[in-house]
Amino acid sequence: MIRVVGTGTGTSLPDDVADGAGLVVGARRHLQAVRLPEAAERIVLGPLAPALDAIEEYVAKDRQVVVLASGDPGFFGIVRALAERFGTERLEVRAGVSSVATAFARAGLPWDDAVVVSAHGRELRTAVNVCRARPKVAVLTGPGSGPAELGAALRDADRVLVVASSLGDPARERVERVTPAGAAARDWGAAVSVVLCLDERRTLGAVRTVAGPAGGPAGWALDEGEFTHRDSMITKFEVRALALARLGPRLGDLVWDVGAGSGSVAVECARLGAAVVAVEKAADGVERIRANAAAHGVDVRVVHGQAPGALTGLDAPDAVFVGGGGRELPALVAQCARRARRTVVVALAALDRVPGVREALTGAGFTCDGVLLQSSRLAPLPGEVSRLAAANPVFLLWGVRPPACTEGVPQ
Structure with missing residues (x-):
């Protein structure tokens, strides 16, 4: 049996938590916090693979193993690795209070x-995109992905960061509210547990049924009347x-809408969970995009x-939508394709621009496909009958970067 014990935040472990164990695994601070059997082998947790191998030897001999972990070990914790290796039936998990739950409690939310x-051991960009797209986000930090780096990436966002350090330690715990710029300007050290990224206009929200x-929205490809x-x-x-189907916007993605016009594509991508940047040259277009985003709550x-x-x-996008035309369109598509991590979708009316756009996509290493969309909508006629209005x-052209061809793509 493997007993996994979460230390939680603000609570101490029982002295007898490791009694009867032949092997105790945990961070140095966890091993120092409990009474260990004299005969027990102790492993200070570092690289996970050697620890799992040692645990397997004890499990094979039917000897007790105790694993000490921070917070709730089933929440972005070691329980996943143990369950995959040894099966859930061999685990006895005692969960502590997670750092995320504690941080929100400290913030009164x-x-x-x-x-x-x-963002612990992972790319920061996903956390940044989620923070841009959602009003209430908890980011688990790590080396190189702490509040300074998160703040620097969110300088232009209307957000407040709640930085929680040394949660559960009465002498060292700190919970501070700062702007992204304020977070970027400081050296936070290694004690940060979690960062809450909040849009304070929407931190309470509505009563929920599903956590x-x-x-996602009940529908997409909204009628033009839904936008100014x-x-x-x-x-x-x-x-x-079809553009949304090819863009595939999702939570954690960044999408560019270039030549956004009314911002209808930008707004729909945001409704589907992506962080979105809309680029528009006309001042009145900029105001329309902002109004449409506000109207749809994104x-x-x-x-x-x-x-x-x-x-x-x-920041380099996962997907790009390019609307409009002009002589510069192929060059613009080529530049977008050089930056895009996954796909570029282009809508255009002029047949003459199609070869240049295709060449721009294939020249950037994308596989290219496309379609001519011709639709006719029902329109009323006198006498309660309808006609088709073309x-x-x-x-619509789209290029997809092959999964193996990511070398040199901006991160």
Whole structure:
């Protein structure tokens, strides 16, 4: 049997927690905090593989193993690795209070509607994109992915960071509210447990039935009437539906909407969970995008400027949507393709631009495909009958980066 004991935050372990164990595994501070049997072997937890191998030897001999872990070991903790290696039937888990639960308690906030993302030993970009997309996020930190790095990446976001350090230690615990810029300017050391990233306008939210992030929208490819737009200058819902299918926006992704116009694609990507940057050269277009994002309750970062120059300095996207046309379109698509990690989708009306866009995508190492969309909508006629009203045809091209061809792609 393997007994896994979470130390929790603000609680002490019973002295007899390791009684009868032939092997005790844990961080040095955990091993020092309990009474260990004199005959027990002790392993200070570092690389996981050697510890798992040692545990396997004791399990094979039917000897008791005790694993001491921080917080709740079943929450981004060692229980997963142990269960995969030895099976759940061999585990006896005693959960402590997680650092996330404690941090929200210290902040006086409910957290059934929070998104929790780990940046410990993982790319920070996913945590950053989730923080941009959701109003209440807990980030589990790690070396190189702490509050300073998170704050630097979120300088332009309307967020407050709650930095929780040494949770559960009466002498050293600190919980501080700072701006992203304030977090970026400090050296936080290694004691940070978790960072809460909050949009304070929406930290309470509505009463929930299902815990976790808000569910996806009931529908997408919304009618054009759901957006403020100018002179029907908006990506039609038939085109938007296929564009969204090819973009595949999801929580943790970053999507660019270049030449965003009304921002309909940007808003729909944000509704599906992605962090979104909309780039628009017209000042009135910028205001429309902001109004449409507010109307649909999503965050869209709007960059006022003309691509490709306006793309400089933006974080590398997972997916890009390019709308509009012009002689510069192939060059713009090529630049977007060089930065995109997964896919680029281009909507255009002019047949003459199709070869150049295809060449731009394939030249960047993407596999390219496309379709000409021609749709006719039902329109009423006198006498309670209908006709078909044809919409202007639109070419939709998309390029997908092969999974093996990621060398040199910005992270």
